[in-house]
Amino acid sequence: MQAFAELLDRLVYTTARNAKLKLLEDYFKQVPDPDRGWALAALTDGLPLRLSIRKTLATILEPHVDPLLYRLSRDYVGDTAETVSLLWPDARANAPPPSISDVVAEVSSASSREFPRVLERLLDRLDVKGRFALLKLLSGALRVGVSARLAKTAIAQAFGRAVEEIEEVWHAVTPPYGDMFAWLEGRGERPDPGRKATFRPVMLAHPIEEGDWQGLAPEDIAAEWKWDGIRVQLSARPGDVRLFSRAGDDISGAFPDIVQAFAHTEGVLDGELLVLRDRAVAPFNDLQQRLNRKGVTGKMLQDYPAHIRLYDILFDAQEDVRELSYLERRARLEAWYERFLPSLADVSALVPFAAFSELEEKWRQARENGIEGLMLKRKDSPYLAGRPKGHWYKWKRAALTLDCVLMYAQRGSGKRSSYYSDYTFGVWKTPDELVPVGKAYSGFTDEELLRLDRWIRTNTVERFGPVRQVAPGLVLEIAFDAVQPSTRHKSGVALRFPRVHRIRWDKPAREAETLAAVQALIPS
Amino acid sequence: MPTPRPESWLYPTERGLFCAPGQFHIDPHLPVERAVITHGHGDHARSGHGAVLATHETIEIMKVRYGADCAAEFQAANGAQSINGVTVKLVPAGHILGSAQIVLDWQGSRAVVSGDYKRSPDPTCAPFELVPCDLFITEATFGLPVFRHEPAEKEARRLLASLEANPERTHLLGAYNLGKCQRMIALTREAGYDRPIYLHGGLRNLCDLYVRLGVDLGDLRNVMDSEPAELKGALVLCPPSALSDRWSRRLADPLTCYASGWMRVKGRARQHGVELPLVVSDHCDWPELLTTIEETGAAEIWVTHGREDALVHQIGLMGRRGRALALVGFEDEGD
Ligand SMILES: [Zn+2]
Ligand SMILES: [Zn+2]
Numbered sequence: 005m006q007a008f009a010e011l012l013d014r015l016v017y018t019t020a021r022n023a024k025l026k027l028l029e030d031y032f033k034q035v036p037d038p039d040r041g042w043a044l045a046a047l048t049d050g051l052p053l054r055l056s057i058r059k060t061l062a063t064i065l066e067p068h069v070d071p072l073l074y075r076l077s078r079d080y081v082g083d084t085a086e087t088v089s090l091l092w093p094d095a096r097a098n099a100p101p102p103s104i105s106d107v108v109a110e111v112s113s114a115s116s117r118e119f120p121r122v123l124e125r126l127l128d129r130l131d132v133k134g135r136f137a138l139l140k141l142l143s144g145a146l147r148v149g150v151s152a153r154l155a156k157t158a159i160a161q162a163f164g165r166a167v168e169e170i171e172e173v174w175h176a177v178t179p180p181y182g183d184m185f186a187w188l189e190g191r192g193e194r195p196d197p198g199r200k201a202t203f204r205p206v207m208l209a210h211p212i213e214e215g216d217w218q219g220l221a222p223e224d225i226a227a228e229w230k231w232d233g234i235r236v237q238l239s240a241r242p243g244d245v246r247l248f249s250r251a252g253d254d255i256s257g258a259f260p261d262i263v264q265a266f267a268h269t270e271g272v273l274d275g276e277l278l279v280l281r282d283r284a285v286a287p288f289n290d291l292q293q294r295l296n297r298k299g300v301t302g303k304m305l306q307d308y309p310a311h312i313r314l315y316d317i318l319f320d321a322q323e324d325v326r327e328l329s330y331l332e333r334r335a336r337l338e339a340w341y342e343r344f345l346p347s348l349a350d351v352s353a354l355v356p357f358a359a360f361s362e363l364e365e366k367w368r369q370a371r372e373n374g375i376e377g378l379m380l381k382r383k384d385s386p387y388l389a390g391r392p393k394g395h396w397y398k399w400k401r402a403a404l405t406l407d408c409v410l411m412y413a414q415r416g417s418g419k420r421s422s423y424y425s426d427y428t429f430g431v432w433k434t435p436d437e438l439v440p441v442g443k444a445y446s447g448f449t450d451e452e453l454l455r456l457d458r459w460i461r462t463n464t465v466e467r468f469g470p471v472r473q474v475a476p477g478l479v480l481e482i483a484f485d486a487v488q489p490s491t492r493h494k495s496g497v498a499l500r501f502p503r504v505h506r507i508r509w510d511k512p513a514r515e516a517e518t519l520a521a522v523q524a525l526i527p528s
Numbered sequence: 529m530p531t532p533r534p535e536s537w538l539y540p541t542e543r544g545l546f547c548a549p550g551q552f553h554i555d556p557h558l559p560v561e562r563a564v565i566t567h568g569h570g571d572h573a574r575s576g577h578g579a580v581l582a583t584h585e586t587i588e589i590m591k592v593r594y595g596a597d598c599a600a601e602f603q604a605a606n607g608a609q610s611i612n613g614v615t616v617k618l619v620p621a622g623h624i625l626g627s628a629q630i631v632l633d634w635q636g637s638r639a640v641v642s643g644d645y646k647r648s649p650d651p652t653c654a655p656f657e658l659v660p661c662d663l664f665i666t667e668a669t670f671g672l673p674v675f676r677h678e679p680a681e682k683e684a685r686r687l688l689a690s691l692e693a694n695p696e697r698t699h700l701l702g703a704y705n706l707g708k709c710q711r712m713i714a715l716t717r718e719a720g721y722d723r724p725i726y727l728h729g730g731l732r733n734l735c736d737l738y739v740r741l742g743v744d745l746g747d748l749r750n751v752m753d754s755e756p757a758e759l760k761g762a763l764v765l766c767p768p769s770a771l772s773d774r775w776s777r778r779l780a781d782p783l784t785c786y787a788s789g790w791m792r793v794k795g796r797a798r799q800h801g802v803e804l805p806l807v808v809s810d811h812c813d814w815p816e817l818l819t820t821i822e823e824t825g826a827a828e829i830w831v832t833h834g835r836e837d838a839l840v841h842q843i844g845l846m847g848r849r850g851r852a853l854a855l856v857g858f859e860d861e862g863d
Binding site: 016017018019069070072073076077080081082083086087090091094132 | 672673674676792793794795797798801802803804805835837838841842845
């Protein structure tokens, strides 16, 4: 743990990319397994730990720090993990500091009831840098300015490889990556990504902008509907079928129906995960019921039937077809589908058009459930990992907007920690009661942020820690993608992807939207 | 005779803290007839007073900073003395060379004005001496429980380890020109660093004064007179304000270090673009503040420059009377 704590501490203060790489390389070369593997996991996909420290921290800190002193400290420091690491008493235990492996072992075997005690004992064994590193590890986000890609680059450089070689084996290995380090140090075989059903990096689209149209000819472009589900990758090998999110998270556990439906297939496919009822796409909220679950009940499978709408193929059985053009892959996809005919799946239809004007007409009319807009794909593009420019475009239908009233403001984090930059807004339930419908963090310039911050400070009616309640006097025009029913908000509704579209300094708060009007926007 | 309440004979005025029966000010920020000065830092020692009572070292520091005629009359403290019936004694504060607490006895009541102070050891000055009292006036520069300074020797070893690990890079250490600079040099010397140490022009005079007053700082050279090649891998000291200015561009690939109690908080260190923050301070950290308040036995504590609100709250929790003393003219000393 000390080496890792020192590494994090140095990374915090290092801005130059090469200097960061050097620190990381030295660490991976000097620290033995399995600690370096856990460190690598923390820097890339996160440690496989699922316990929230947020509430626990408050509980275990209470006997040590007066609440007002804690608040003043937290305000000054600006980061909860750092504040706790600074406030925790020094040298409370005689035991040696834990290794990262100790931390992983102790935390993953603890019940949520035991967790506070486990965390206390770990903190007691560490100095201030160690405590900071521990809390960052457990909070799941290190925020030391190292991307997963940079960490992999450091691994590659430390052992004289190209970063692509690391990425190719990445999904065949799991933390703490003992087999990968053995291979890198010439002590073992290269982990074989072909043996398991693994994730391959996906190809992403750019939002289309005004200037893009000039470079596009209708005959070079294929159009598909943009479905309102989540992007997934289905990876199937005999005896091993997995469903991945576009970030590579394995979500198979929540979708045993899909896994079952593809059990007889082989290949890697790209598509949209939807809930489909009587062939119609259900609202996104229905799909949400199936997400973020480890397991799923029979009733859920029945009430929220999952479906994959396929639109691309990366591996046709074992053949890598990513180099082929979009049109060739499309033909492969259709043939693949005919060959296996998996249930709970279909192939996303092409949207025929002769001129962009015709396509625009279709785009304008696309207001039915499940359609978010159109995808435009170059017919000659290979399947490229990442977000390459000039190949795929998404043409989302215009966002909806609502005039809402600012209710609460909270201090931001990082660069924005001294400003009130997180906003909770609401709509009128009755002529004098506002109810919150969402929270937004973005959508304004630094200049607007300053003006907002000033407005908030002068219109505060109450303070709760870092949160200020403000008088109902400022209208925010909020853009969003959809309205959903919500149990989290008192209003019973929530906006999907809300962002501040405009600040309506000019508009009186009483002219903002009513709850009834918002409820009417929930798709039935 | 009942002992008088402290605020009846010691209170802030627009010129600074005033001892009424003694007719003198302590660390006044505007010129006064008679001043007692705790130490040489700019927010405590100013020029233009009539008579100045201070330690011999503080007087020498004032003369170097403001000129030999910066006060009409100097008197070096020597044991207890009476000023208009108030007994005044200067005892070491452990803050910087010459720093003193002012102990005032009047009609059976004792007040200690500690100025700035610290409890951890410092090779460049006499250690803090505890004086039990009824009223203790404390600073609160680091008056938040997050502030705990590291042992200074440990931080000096980290600096030397970095010098060794990065022999190509000039280590540019920002340190306050009076006290911190000389302490950091002395600490590296104690840790066995015997190569020349290079100084920014703004540090030279006070370093020379320390040497004259008997503090050994080893081989000191001026950056101005040195060849660029000589500075590669060397230790260079400069005032914190010079860390990011034009001046440092002459150094090849400098590794920026900063020795200050503020370095305990990552945001502060990053704000200064520091690559190697060293948590060394000439002020008390939070535990030292609390220990000292406890040990003086004072029932009444006044708090000056710093985060008064947190410390005053804490003093209440400790069952004592705490009060924020609003004195004009004091600022974050930056160390
Ligand atoms: Zn001072
Ligand atoms: Zn001061």
